[in-house]
């Protein structure tokens with residue numbers, strides 16, 4: 098049971114989902130799937146090819162022609178689009194500011210969900226995103242809804258940018274996070290929402306290790322219940 102368990106982690110931007118999901122996957126020897134990276138990759142390619150992000154049909158058609166792979170490597174997870182490593186290119190402000198437009202289209206989401214579900218078959222997996230517990234893995238054994246205050250989330254991103262030597266403005270980050278939360282929570286198709294059976298974890302005053310431990314504790318409890 099533990100080997101094929103699925104863990105869904107959803108929540109708003111910069112709540113700590115990917116950092117924590119990666120560590121939980123490592124501890125359990127599960128695969129980690131970053132679904133946000135898939136929406137980012139499509140957004141990046143659309144910008145390259147000058148496809149309008151408002152054009153659902155054009156984006157869907159672009160996605161159908163796009164080979165998109167998440168590859169686990171020593172350097173962490175690589176995002177490969179048509180054989181090119183775009184792991185860094187999909188994290189720019191240009192992509193971040195527009196990715197929620199790409200993610201609002203029904204046809205795009207349906208195809209992304211189909212691809213995400215294919216990655217899971219018979220494997221232990223930790224998947225993070227916005228609609229994992231509600232749509233992608235509705236039968237996940239463990240569902241986490243990870244939140245933190247906007248101020249805390251902006252501070253975390255700011256710190257991360259400064260450490261990487263990227264330009265960063267705290268007020269602009271707060272604005273971007275608020276705007277993306279708003280778009281993601283209010284879109285018509287599978288909005289960001291806590292699944293009824295998800296456990297909410299407020300990480301505002303928790304460090305990464307504390308959040309990882311909390312989730313491992315929830316996983317342990319769940320697997321003991323099911324034995």
Ligand code: CDP
Pocket residue numbers: 109110111112115132133134136137196197198200225226227228229277281
């Ligand atoms: O890491 P960060 O919270 O900044 O974002 P992300 O997880 O990389 O996701 C980027 C964007 O993709 C989100 O703001 C959503 O618009 C979209 N997304 C989504 O709609 N559904 C998912 N399962 C994952 C991401």
Ligand code: CDP
Pocket residue numbers: 108109110111112113114115116117253254257300303304305308
């Ligand atoms: O994936 P998501 O957008 O939810 O967040 P993330 O990229 O994993 O985390 C955003 C930043 O917050 C990273 O720099 C993490 O190291 C940091 N973080 C933290 O300081 N404390 C936590 N409890 C969780 C994340």
